[in-house]
Amino acid sequence: METGRKERLLERLDGIASSLERCEEALALLGLGSIGVELARLDEYSDLDFFVIAAPGCKERFIERVDWLDAAHPLAYHFKNSDLGRKIMFEDGIYGEFAIFEEADLLEGSYSEGRFVWMRDTFRNVELAKPAAAYPSIRRDSADFPLNEALTNLYVGLCRYARGEKLSAVRFVQGYAVDSILSVLHLLEPEVEYFPDKFGNERRLEKRFPDFATRVGDMIQGYGKLPESALRILDFLEESYPVNAKLSDEIRRLAACLR
Secondary structure: OOOOHHHHHHHHHHHHHHHHHOOOOEEEEEEOHHHOOOHHHOOOOOOEEEEEEEOOOOHHHHHHOOHHHHOOOOEEEEEEEEOOEEEEEEOOOOEEEEEEEEHHHHOOOOOOOOEEEEEOOOOOOHHHHOOOOOOOOOOOOOOHHHHHHHHHHHHHHHHHHHOOOHHHHHHHHHHHHHHHHHOOHHHHOOOOOOOOOOOOOOOOHHHHOHHHHHHHHHHOOOOOOHHHHHHHHHHHHHHHOOOOHHHHHHHHHHHHHHO
16 A cells, blocks of 8 residues: 655654665754644645754755755755755655755744654754744734734725736735735634644644635635725724725725725
8 A cells, every 4th residue: 555645754854864874964854844743734735844953053954955865865956945955855855945054043043833753863952942032923912003004005906907917916806905904813713722833824824714704705706806805804994893984995995996
């Protein structure tokens, strides 16, 4: 029987660990996300997200040369997406992203908590699994700024749509305005505890905010239905916050003219 993807992901991670163990310059492998401390959400669509901790002065070796990954399984694709690491795909379709650090880089870093998959016997900084510095919150503590920002995004977006700048309009209405709502959604609806993400409020939204999830599709109807999307967002804002009446009227007037 063919091994499932979840099992193959963990096996590949173990294979990478074995490969690193053979490299004297490697000190530890830290799994992140669904292959880290959030194993409970690992599924058939997960990928590999990991840090390698390298010996002092050795991180460039792992960034610039991918032989240590090929030794675990042949790579089909890779590119350097930052100064610290690469995005990769193996020949069997397993996708991943990694970054390389030295211990000193992580001592004051901000990142998601991870799980040590492998470490050398001489490695002592096991506390590096948890970040020393808190990552800046992407959630807001007050609805005033985000929801007023969303309201003005609707107006500006409709004006741009009216002059033919439709792509810009889509970003203002279905992007920026919705993002502002997401930043305070925890203040507007009870949140189901299910692995909130420090880097993206949209992650796992459907499980975390099931009521809002039934409405968000009407707020993002696509390139050709921007006025309709704007009106659905405005409806939500008016239900959630004391929206300025004049601005609301102008948004509805513009949307009616553009439909």
